[in-house]
Amino acid sequence: MAGKKPYLSCLDSVKPVRDALDVINGKWKLPIIISVGVGNERFTDIQESIPGITPKAMAKELKELEQHKLLERIVTNDYPVKITYKWTPYAHTLTPVIDALKAWGIKHREELFKN
Numbered sequence: 001m002a003g004k005k006p007y008l009s010c011l012d013s014v015k016p017v018r019d020a021l022d023v024i025n026g027k028w029k030l031p032i033i034i035s036v037g038v039g040n041e042r043f044t045d046i047q048e049s050i051p052g053i054t055p056k057a058m059a060k061e062l063k064e065l066e067q068h069k070l071l072e073r074i075v076t077n078d079y080p081v082k083i084t085y086k087w088t089p090y091a092h093t094l095t096p097v098i099d100a101l102k103a104w105g106i107k108h109r110e111e112l113f114k115n
Helices: 008-025 027-036 043-048 054-065 089-113
Strands: 070-076 081-087
Touching: 008 027, 008 054, 008 089, 027 043, 027 054, 027 070, 027 089, 043 054, 043 081, 054 070, 081 089
Parallel strands: none
Antiparallel strands: 070 081
């Protein structure tokens, strides 16, 4: 019997990439992750740091990022109730991914716009 077909081994590589993109893909997820990562903890602070995001869209994305264990929602029972968001320890595994995407994006822009 012949070895594994090349397209099957390609799928083995593509599946984990798709899984990763499903978590961070979309217009708002990475900006939210980055905003919280640089220290914006309150809903309004996060929203103000991301031009164009609506409260409804942000609430939806925050909930999804919590489900993926990247953000933790912390409720402090003061008066008024204080809700903050923080990176989970697991979210720190995204740091090299975000850094690599940033570096590639810079190089890509240079490539596109060089004369």
